[in-house]
Amino acid sequence: MLTKAFLHVPFHRSDMGEEEVQAVTDVIRSGWLTTGEKTAQFEREFAQYVGASHAVAVSSCTAALHLSLDAIGLRRGDEVLAPTNTFTATAEVATYMGAKPVLVDIDSRTLNLCVKDAERKITPRTRAIIPVHVAGLPCDLDDIHALAETHNLRVIEDAAHALPSSYRDRQIGAISELTAFSFYATKTLNTGEGGMVTTDNETCAQRIRTMRLHGISRNKRDPRNEWNYEVQETGYKYNLTDLQSALGIVQLAKCDAMSQTRRRIAESYTNAFQSIEALETPFTQTDRQSSWHLYVLRIHNHMLRIDRDRFIQELAERGVHASVHFIPLHLHPAYQKRYGYREGDLPAAEHEYHRYFSLPIYPTMSVAEVEYVISSVAEVVASFAR
Numbered sequence: 001m002l003t004k005a006f007l008h009v010p011f012h013r014s015d016m017g018e019e020e021v022q023a024v025t026d027v028i029r030s031g032w033l034t035t036g037e038k039t040a041q042f043e044r045e046f047a048q049y050v051g052a053s054h055a056v057a058v059s060s061c062t063a064a065l066h067l068s069l070d071a072i073g074l075r076r077g078d079e080v081l082a083p084t085n086t087f088t089a090t091a092e093v094a095t096y097m098g099a100k101p102v103l104v105d106i107d108s109r110t111l112n113l114c115v116k117d118a119e120r121k122i123t124p125r126t127r128a129i130i131p132v133h134v135a136g137l138p139c140d141l142d143d144i145h146a147l148a149e150t151h152n153l154r155v156i157e158d159a160a161h162a163l164p165s166s167y168r169d170r171q172i173g174a175i176s177e178l179t180a181f182s183f184y185a186t187k188t189l190n191t192g193e194g195g196m197v198t199t200d201n202e203t204c205a206q207r208i209r210t211m212r213l214h215g216i217s218r219n220k221r222d223p224r225n226e227w228n229y230e231v232q233e234t235g236y237k238y239n240l241t242d243l244q245s246a247l248g249i250v251q252l253a254k255c256d257a258m259s260q261t262r263r264r265i266a267e268s269y270t271n272a273f274q275s276i277e278a279l280e281t282p283f284t285q286t287d288r289q290s291s292w293h294l295y296v297l298r299i300h301n302h303m304l305r306i307d308r309d310r311f312i313q314e315l316a317e318r319g320v321h322a323s324v325h326f327i328p329l330h331l332h333p334a335y336q337k338r339y340g341y342r343e344g345d346l347p348a349a350e351h352e353y354h355r356y357f358s359l360p361i362y363p364t365m366s367v368a369e370v371e372y373v374i375s376s377v378a379e380v381v382a383s384f385a386r
Contacts, residue, residue, distance in 0.1 A: 007318060007319030007320075007372065008319045009319060009320045009321065009360050009365075009369045009372060009373055010321050010360065011186075011321040011322065011323050011358075011360050012185075012186045012360065012362055013362055013364045013365070014185060014190055014362075014364070015190070015251075015254070015258055015362065015363040015364050016190070016247075019250045020246075020247050020250050020251070023246040023247060023249065023250045024243055024246050024247060026246065027242050027243050027246045028243070030242075032242055033241060033242055033243055034239070034241050034242060035057075035213070035239040035240060035241060035242065035245075036242045037242070038242035038245040038246050038249065039057050039239075039240055039241070039242055039245040041245070041249060042057055042240075042245035042246075042248045042249050042252070043055045043056060043057050043196070045249060045252055046196055046198070046248070046252060047198060049164075049171075049252060049255070050163075050164075050171045050172070050173030050174050050179075050198055051170075051171050051173070051174035052173050052174045052179075052198035052199060052200060053199070053200040053202070053205075054198065054199050054200070054201075054202065054205035055196050055197070055198045056196065056197045056198075056199075056205055056208045056209055056212065057194070057195075057196050057239075057240035057245060057248075058194070058195045058196065058197065058208075058212050058238045058239065058240055059193060059194060059195065059212075059237075059238045059239060059240055060089075060182065060184070060193055060194065060195045060238075061089065061158070061160045061180050061181060061182030061183075061184070061195040062089040062092075062093060062195070063195055063212070063236070063238035064180035064181065064182075064195040064196060064197045065089065065090065065093040065130065065156065065158060065180045066093040066096050066097075066236070066238075067197060067207075067208045067211055067212060067236070067238060068156045068178040068180055068197055068204070068208070069093055069094065069096075069097055069099070069128065069156065070097065070207070070208075070211055071178065071201075071203075071204040071207045071208050071211075072127070072128060072154045072156070072177075072178070072204070074094070074097045074099050074127055074128065075097065075098070075099070075127075076097065076098030076099065077098065077099065077100075077125060078094075078097070078099040078100070078125055078126075078127040078128075079094075079099060079100045079101075079102050079123060079125040079126045079127065080094040080099055080100070080101055080102065080126070080127065080128045080129070080130060081102050081104050081113075081118050081121055081122070081126060081128070081129040081130065081153075082094070082101050082102070082103060082104065082113075082129075082130045082132070082158075082329075083103070083104050083105075083106055083112065083113040083114075083130075083131070083132050083134075083349075084103040084104065084105065084106070084328040084329045084330045084346045084349045085106045085111055085112075085132075085134060085326055085328055085329075085349045085352075085353070086132045086134070086158065086326055086329065087160070087326055088329060088332070088334075090130055090132055090158050091103065091130075091329055091335075099127070100125075100339070101329075101335075101339075102121050102123075102126070103328075103329055103330050103335070103339075103341065103345075103346060104117050104118045104121055104346075105117040105346040105347070105348045105349055106346075106348050106349045106352065107140075107348070108348045108351070108352055109283045110134070110137055110139075110283050110285075111134045111135070111137075111283075111296065111352060111356070112131065112132065112133065112134050112137065112139040112140070113129075113131045113132065113139055113144075114348065115140055115143045115144055115147055117346075118144075118147060119147055119151075122151050122153075126151065126153060127153065127154065128153055128154040128155070128156055129144060129147070129148060129153050129154075129155055129156075130156050130157070130158050131144050131155070131157055131158065132157075132158040132160070132161075133157070133158070133159055133161055133162035133165055133172060134161060134294075134296075134325070135161055135282065135290065135292070135293055135294035135295070135296050135325065135358075136161045136162050136165050136188070136290040136291030136292050136293040136294065137165070137282070137283070137284070137285070137288065137290040138162060138165050138166070138167040138172055138288040138289075138290070139157075141157075141167050141168075141175055141176070142168075145176070154177060154178075155176040155177055155178070156176065156177070156178045156179070156180065157172065157173075157175070157176045157178070157179040157180065158180055159172050159173060159179050159180060159181050159182075160180070160181065160182035160184075160187065161182075161187075161188075161291060161293035161294065162181075162291050162293070163181055163187070163188050163189055163255065163291055164188075164255060164256070164259055164289075164291055165288070165289060165290055165291040166288060166289045167287070167288045168287050168288065173198040174198065174200075177199060177200075177201055177204070178197060178198075178199050178201070178204060179197065179198045179199070180195060180196075180197055181195055181196040181197075181198070182194075182195050183195060183196070183244070183248060183251075187293065188255070188258065188259065188262070188291050188293050189248065189251045189252060189255055190247070190251055191240075191244040191245070191247040191248045191251065192244060192247070193244065194240050194244045194245075194248065195240075210232060210233060210235060211233060211235040211236055211238075212235065212236060212238040212239050213235065213236075213237070213238070213239045214231065214234075214235045214236070214237065215231050215232050215233030215234055215235030215236075216229050216230070216231055216232070216235070217229065217230050217232050218230075257363075258363040259291060259292070261363040261365075262291065262292040262293075262361055262362070262363060263292055265292070265295070265361050265365060265370055266282075266290075266292045266295055266361060268370050268374070269281070269295055269297070269359065269361075269370075269373075269374065270282070272374040272377075272378070273297065273374075273377065276378065276381055277300070277303060278299060278300050278303040278304055278381050278385060279297060279298070279299060279300070279377070279381065280297070280298040280299070280300065280355075281297065282295065282296055282297070292361060293361075294325055294358045294361065295358060295359045295361040296325065296356050296357070296358050297356065297357060297358075297359055297377070298352065298355045298356045299311060299355050299356075299357075300355070301354070301355055302386070303385065303386055304381070304384050304385060304386060305384045305385070305386055306380075306384045307354070308324075308354055308355055308356070308357055310384075311357065311380055311384075312324070312357050314380045314383070314384075315376055315377065315380060318376040318379070318380075319372075319376075320359075320360065320372070320373050320376045320377075321360065322357045322358060322359055322360070323357065323358045324353075324356065324357050324358065325356075325358050326353075327353065328346060328349040328350060328353055329341075330342075330345050330346050330349075331343060331350070331353075359373055359377070360373060
């Protein structure tokens with residue numbers, strides 16, 4: 001058991017070992033460092049893992065979302081629905097295309113996009129909807145797809161948190177037309193930086209492959225001249241390197257085991273906190289499985305003498321480092337100045353924002369660290385209960 005003589009539980013610690021070191025070393029020794037056969041292998045194995053026809057590796061989830069919007073032909077003046085409770089990348093990618101992100105309120109139970117509010121925000125200019133699986137809990141995809149079909153919208157899932165997550169016995173990544181994943185340093189599969197788009201749409205997959213590297217396509221009519229290529233479109237520099245893909249291959253092989261550890265930690269937290277009246281544990285649904293990328297705990301403010309910010313500070317003073325996911329986008333200056341959003345516009349998201357925080361949850365946590373987090377949270381509640 002950790003004691004105050006040794007107290008430091010970081011918010012995240014990567015699960016990287018000798019296998020990853022050896023994989024990167026092998027790539028360095030091969031002499032081929034950028035996008036090559038390792039990236040192609042990573043794409044094949046990832047597509048097979050989630051059950052998609054195509055997986056295209058890119059430099060980030062932001063790039064994955066951007067290229068997905070490009071692949072559906074988003075144009076200047078179009079609108080894209082996105083939840084306010086997300087990282088800015090989800091919404092900002094629409095602006096890259098000259099389109100407008102339209103922010104949607106959340107379901108207070110799940111913290112995911114509220115489908116009813118999304119329907120209210122649809123206009124003749126709406127072209128797409130980007131649901132985000134917050135903390136790894138899948139959104140109500142059947143309702144989202146029904147809405148999209150009724151209004152002729154394209155669905156692009158932001159699955160930055162959702163590997164591996166499943167919805168009604170289907171893996172996230174093999175359900176919607178396009179799904180974007182993140183391999184950022186804190187994610188459930190980590191390549192430092194990186195992302196992936198999965199799809200069953202071959203036309204979209206080919207477009208993304210071309211646009212991720214400057215819009216270049218090799219001239220297949222003359223395979224003897226490797227220098228010969230064609231710039232078919234003015235594209236982007238969004239490719240993933242073989243160094244990163246080597247990490248991804250090893251991490252993918254460990255993905256199920258890492259997920260099981262996260263699930264065990266989440267169960268330990270929930271078992272400990274569900275009996276504490278001042279706390280609200282994450283909402284779960286029997287028809288879907290969360291990746292448990294985050295464990296989002298909520299406080300009942302009226303039962304404590306401190307607010308969420310002070311609660312996080314008290315945990316930090318005990319050596320437990322928590323975070324917040326997320327500050328709603330409509331509260332940020334950029335979205336207020338550009339689109340006129342104001343406090344009060346999306347009340348459910350605002351209400352939940354003031355009472356949630358994310359606890360450490362990652363495969364390298366020891367049993368003692370998990371127990372220390374639990375005891376620290378309980379101690380803060382006991383110290384500041386009304």
